[in-house]
Amino acid sequence: MADEGVPDRLAPLLAQYDWASERLLARLTGPDMDSGDGERVAVPPLTDAEYLWEPAPGAWSVRRKVDGPGPGATVLVGAGDWGRDGGRPHPWPPPVTTIAWRIAHVAEMLLGRAEYTVGSRQGSEADLVYPGDADGGVALLARGVAAWREALVTADDAALDEVGRCTYPDGDDADQPFLEIVWWVNQEVLHHGAEIALLRDLHGALHRS
Template sequence: MTLPLRLIPLLEQYDFACERLLSRLAGPLMDSGNGVDIGVVPLGDDEYLWEPAPGCWSVRRRDDGPGERATALAGAGAWGRDSADSPHPFPPPFTTLAWRLSHLSEMLTLRADHTRGSRSLTREGYRTPGDAAGAVAAFESASAAWREALLSADEAALDTIGYSTYPNGSDAEDVFVDIVWWVNQEVLHHGAEIALLRDLYRARAS
């Protein structure tokens, strides 16, 4: 299928954002931004779960229960992501690298399924990895799944309200091209946050 012209720059932006985030997480090299490759230490478990501020929301062992101001650990399995029913705590808690990466991977996995898959996956059934290597692999798989969903969209799909039936966003009210744009900004801004957290971890006081 020929890609709609409107989708091409959005897909290129998405690919760039995902590639850059994965290289920042796993290395071994990343583009510094000016064409110079710099070495990257792969994300480790201590850094993945590092809490740089009091009262962080993070990914936690289910047996340990939710963190401060959280009321539940979202997902299934031995690990879950701190969460709370709406209205969320204000001011919002600082979220760890693990929380942000899990949020991205869950969102991409579920949106892909509700666009081109079984349309049955839920937050309650999503399994969040408790280790860095598993989390990076989960993001790589999730980002690839959403990319495949994008490749299935034609011009009519881009203008269809509810083409994605993802239940945790505005998908039921928005045309699909707006959802594509929204997912891009999620990857871009959370990717930038994750990169900054890596910088802060590297520069932290020993």
């Protein structure tokens, strides 16, 4: 989508973000998506079984608080009845994670960075409510996508060079020009989006009747 007044340096990164996030959401919701060459391919909506499917032993996920953290996790992050496996230091090698965990990670990154760019600069991932179902997870992700986009289109050319425009605490954002953060967020959406798509493909291949 076109936005008037977007700086020339930001325009290609905004277009990339729009394409990546639109494609990721379509890959989760259907009914179809662009295959990459303009052809529309059918996509079934993400199911709860896929959302919480653990593709390997010891996978991190989103879990009911009453069940406690998964293997290697020390906390279930979040403010609701469900939480995301977490805790520092992270295990090494890093655990394989579920679609639910990856959606939660991307959503909290987008919402948090938006909050610490154009919001009140308060709160943390501990304040988020992580859904235990696929529809809720996708809705949380869509909210994050929209929030970060709103933060992007508020930036003029001078803002792109501003160090500390984003003060998101779970990174070195406060020490970086805003344009560097924009680039970083794009690659996070791209690579985690690809991981989520691959997990959908694997689940389908293993559970196809």
